[in-house]
Amino acid sequence: MEVLAMKEEKKFQAESKELLGLMINSIYSNKEVFLRELISNASDAIDKYKFTAIQSEGKLPIKDYFIRIDKNQEQRYLQVQDNGIGMTKEELEKNLGTIARSGTKEFLKKYEEMKEKKEDVDLIGQFGVGFYSAFMVAKNIEVYTRVYGGKTYLFASAGVESYTVEDIEDESIIPDSGTIVRVYLKDDTDEEKYGAYLLDYSIEDLVKRYSDFIRYPIKMVETHKEDDLDEEGKPIEGKTHDVTEDKTLNSMVPLWKKNKKDVTDEELYEFYKSRFDDYEDPLFALNIKAEGTLEYSALIFIPSHAPYNLYSQDYEKGLALYAKGIFISEKNKDLVPDYLKFVRGLVDSEDLSLNISREMLQKSPLLSKMAKNIEKKIVEKLKELKENDYEKYLKFFQVYGDFLKFGIYSTYGAKKDDLQDLLVFDSLLSEKKISFKDYVDKLKEDQKNIYYASGKTKESILMLPEMKHYKDAGIDVLLLCENIDEFTLQVLGDYASHSFKNITEEDKDSLSDDEKKQIEDLVNNNKRFVDDMTTSLKGKVDEVTFSLKLGDAPVSISSKNGLSLNMENTLNNQAEARKEPESKVKATKVLNLNPNHPLFEKISKVQDEEEVKKIASVLYDEAMMLEGFEIEDKQEFLKNLNDLLTKAY
Numbered sequence: 001m002e003v004l005a006m007k008e009e010k011k012f013q014a015e016s017k018e019l020l021g022l023m024i025n026s027i028y029s030n031k032e033v034f035l036r037e038l039i040s041n042a043s044d045a046i047d048k049y050k051f052t053a054i055q056s057e058g059k060l061p062i063k064d065y066f067i068r069i070d071k072n073q074e075q076r077y078l079q080v081q082d083n084g085i086g087m088t089k090e091e092l093e094k095n096l097g098t099i100a101r102s103g104t105k106e107f108l109k110k111y112e113e114m115k116e117k118k119e120d121v122d123l124i125g126q127f128g129v130g131f132y133s134a135f136m137v138a139k140n141i142e143v144y145t146r147v148y149g150g151k152t153y154l155f156a157s158a159g160v161e162s163y164t165v166e167d168i169e170d171e172s173i174i175p176d177s178g179t180i181v182r183v184y185l186k187d188d189t190d191e192e193k194y195g196a197y198l199l200d201y202s203i204e205d206l207v208k209r210y211s212d213f214i215r216y217p218i219k220m221v222e223t224h225k226e227d228d229l230d231e232e233g234k235p236i237e238g239k240t241h242d243v244t245e246d247k248t249l250n251s252m253v254p255l256w257k258k259n260k261k262d263v264t265d266e267e268l269y270e271f272y273k274s275r276f277d278d279y280e281d282p283l284f285a286l287n288i289k290a291e292g293t294l295e296y297s298a299l300i301f302i303p304s305h306a307p308y309n310l311y312s313q314d315y316e317k318g319l320a321l322y323a324k325g326i327f328i329s330e331k332n333k334d335l336v337p338d339y340l341k342f343v344r345g346l347v348d349s350e351d352l353s354l355n356i357s358r359e360m361l362q363k364s365p366l367l368s369k370m371a372k373n374i375e376k377k378i379v380e381k382l383k384e385l386k387e388n389d390y391e392k393y394l395k396f397f398q399v400y401g402d403f404l405k406f407g408i409y410s411t412y413g414a415k416k417d418d419l420q421d422l423l424v425f426d427s428l429l430s431e432k433k434i435s436f437k438d439y440v441d442k443l444k445e446d447q448k449n450i451y452y453a454s455g456k457t458k459e460s461i462l463m464l465p466e467m468k469h470y471k472d473a474g475i476d477v478l479l480l481c482e483n484i485d486e487f488t489l490q491v492l493g494d495y496a497s498h499s500f501k502n503i504t505e506e507d508k509d510s511l512s513d514d515e516k517k518q519i520e521d522l523v524n525n526n527k528r529f530v531d532d533m534t535t536s537l538k539g540k541v542d543e544v545t546f547s548l549k550l551g552d553a554p555v556s557i558s559s560k561n562g563l564s565l566n567m568e569n570t571l572n573n574q575a576e577a578r579k580e581p582e583s584k585v586k587a588t589k590v591l592n593l594n595p596n597h598p599l600f601e602k603i604s605k606v607q608d609e610e611e612v613k614k615i616a617s618v619l620y621d622e623a624m625m626l627e628g629f630e631i632e633d634k635q636e637f638l639k640n641l642n643d644l645l646t647k648a649y
Helices: 014-024 033-055 089-097 102-117 123-127 130-136 194-198 200-210 265-275 358-363 365-388 390-410 416-422 436-441 458-462 467-472 483-492 513-525 527-536 565-577 598-603 609-626 634-648
Strands: 008-011 067-072 077-082 138-146 152-157 162-168 178-185 218-229 235-248 284-290 296-302 319-323 326-332 344-349 424-427 450-454 478-480 498-502 543-546 555-560 588-593
Touching: 033 067, 033 077, 033 130, 033 178, 033 200, 033 326, 067 200, 089 138, 089 152, 089 162, 130 138, 130 178, 178 194, 194 200, 200 218, 200 265, 265 284, 265 296, 284 365, 296 365, 344 365, 365 390, 365 416, 390 416, 390 424, 390 483, 416 436, 416 483, 436 450, 450 483, 458 478, 478 483, 483 498, 483 565, 513 527, 513 543, 527 543, 527 609, 555 565, 555 609, 588 609, 609 634
Parallel strands: 067 218, 319 344, 450 478, 450 498, 543 588
Antiparallel strands: 008 162, 067 077, 077 178, 138 152, 138 178, 152 162, 218 235, 284 296, 296 344, 319 326, 424 478, 555 588
């Protein structure tokens, strides 16, 4: 083999070295996944070539596509070959020579966490560093590759320190285009028998397990013994000969093309893990066959765990799109709405043109119809899950519940009818999360509202002074712990004609005439004290009044006009993050005094203006703490508290 150009040696970057070091030192017990990864890469390369060839209008030839596995016992290598798109020299160095991409740091972080927990999960698949998994079993690796009409290049590395790239003169290695990955296996040890990957039955088993649904034939020459035959065609005892044959190891029928009744959940789950590089079964799978005016097949999956970058700007939503079985795009964002961005899967339509452009796809009414139908099917499946397997649904909601709320909020209530019954919340009187329907079904006869309270945690909400009143009255309260919760309820407006009501909001409508009169008398009879308190807290609260729902607490703080303290805090934090101080909002705050608390009788008689200021400041800070907020000036709070205690004693 002659070399046209000088062999170039290059160093791996620091993070690349660290990652390769982990691979070489065998961080996983399931090292067999390396073959799955190499086959998947080969399939992707053929997909890319196939699509490019269709788009090229005859400039690229259509081939009989294949993936071939070869093995050499003497030289101890296993080889995976495809006749796909191949790589240029620049692509070779970019794809194989530079490992330090966006996911690498996260991979290393997750590996450290995995090691601490003594877990053995498939981070390789999760983070898309599949090619490098071959270093778990390899002494060294060679990659031959060629694009159509281009040169053949050889990438070679023993890992960790460096790699080489060179031009290859012998064009017979790859006649037109494709890639060969040759893995030279490590020596066997007492713990690891790497030579097992060279055995026919072992390779066949791995292909069947991980790559059976690859759409291209995975071929391998197999050798077996057959009996020698005499002149009459009868076996001659003790005499055999070797027979070699080209065997296709996989079924090749895309899973989504099979009849639904012939596809098991186990097959769906295994396909999902292989196709979407996950280490865990999905929560559930949908196998959709649409027939009639619009024909398409779809496999839809809800991952059991959120992708590590789901909430980052780098995350791309979408479903893989095929036309007549031909791969078009990996993540078509138009096939799923934003509130279902966590859904994985693929769609294959017989009605889409093979040469459809990206611009045409964006405007395609067919795509829009498929998207609406898929969304409907997913929502129906979630409702079914909630009805039939509530524990599993709660697991789903814990991971993705906020996205359903976002679906209602972001569409200004357009998705209300579809999604509101999927929402569940913790509540005062229930051990498990409940839905709006669960709440309404247990309403007291004269109860008009659905009551809720919001805060940072369930525990902090339960400490609200008003909560004891509702518990004693046997009235349930929804506990809203996420920032989006209150906004969602505001968009919903009501449920089954029952309005949502924050228990910390001023709620004069819920008071009886006697209670209203009692509060009115308290304000009038303590006008001087109330006015002094209001003046002392100018800029902090808008009103000082009385509440009959505070139980053992001397004070509470509430709001009115629809903007709660929690919503104020959320919106202002967002404004700060955007560096838009002009966007900040201010809730109308009300300080509520408990007339039945022994403290009130004492403080209401205070005449000294400075002392009233200190009392007002301490009570305000106490009320804010009970709401779960930090005190603005802790030193002032402690000074005022100590001064008041000193005076009292």
